[in-house]
Amino acid sequence: MRNILCYGDSNTWGCRPITQFGVNERYGPDVRWPGVMQAALGATYKVIEEGLNGRTTVFDDPIMGAHRNGKTYLAPCLETHMPLDLVIIMLGTNDMKPRFAGTAFDVACGAGALLSMVKNPVGGWVGDLPKTLLIAPPPIGKLTTLSGVLEGGHERSNKLAGEMERIADMLGSPFLDAGQHIQSSPADGVHLEAEDHLILGQVVAAKSQEILN
Template sequence: MVKTVLCYGDSLTWGYDADTIGRHAFEDRWPSVLQEALGDQARVIAEGLNGRTTAFDDHLADCDRNGARVLPTILQTHAPLDLVVILLGTNDMKPIVAGSAFAACQGIARLVRLVRGHAWPFDYEVPEILIVAPPVICETANAPFAASFPGGVEESSKLGTLYRDLADELACGFFDGASVAVTTPLDGIHLDAENTRALGRGLEPIVRMMLGL
């Protein structure tokens, strides 16, 4: 039976391209690379939104970026699911949102609880959950981005350890995005085409293992 994977994330999943201030080609986005690697054994759903947080409001946003508020609707939309991959936390580093790695970790825990406590239709089974720590924010000369993420370099560097411990505590899978991808100094936040592809390639082995493929 074909497995279904939901990739729940922010602009790193959407495919924001800091070079063109647009969107990476479809085939370069990491969910697309993961789909290509898994072939007809799985269906990969890309659910990325620029600016999405784990569980916090962004009152400057033009749409609902609170990941906890939107997630139940998305789960219901795409059910049944075999695996939910959560790649969030970078936007939580903004002081106007939350401003700390600890807060982002709490937000991820909230998302895990939402998946496991969801009222799945038709007695569908609860999917496995893979927590992915985003690549670390880097220094940038881009003034607006640097001003939006003061302290982000230091705080985001804590996400890998915090998320790994949380995954152990909650019996989720874990992958450290910083182990295969680095952010671009063009804005300090996003991934160039090669690094977003690398993220998709890096995720393939653990996704295969968690799906039993």
């Protein structure tokens, strides 16, 4: 059995595009991209969903809560699910919020800090160290019902994939630019339509097999 951890934000959790601000509805397990990935990989793989709405790479959120900091929860999460063969990280969209004032490079460095934690886990690790895959989320759309929360994010997020690829290369991690395959929903500019979950799940499944085989 190959164990794969998907560590992300609302797009890993499966949040539907928000047409009315503040309403977070969730796609079913078979629609969310980790579920699609599980179906594509089959019974010899176990795909573990660890998505949280509002999760950042390394920032405490003064509004949504410090527990949204992806760095704070990653270590216990890794130990909870070990042994792991592959850890997939897809974060960065929430880091684009103006209250964090992060550049694309800052966000990529935050993702790099998480990759480093996976490669150097604390505590008594069981099994071999997992391999990693860093995924750059698709750019934030221009037209969004979340524009007050993510104002200016479109321009900065367009630079994120390039910066993340550089960080992944420096740390010896495979990389995937989700924006080459899918786009954020025009409904809110942030979340994914069901068809994009389907595409992403299939793409990540193929990439995971490439990494693990």
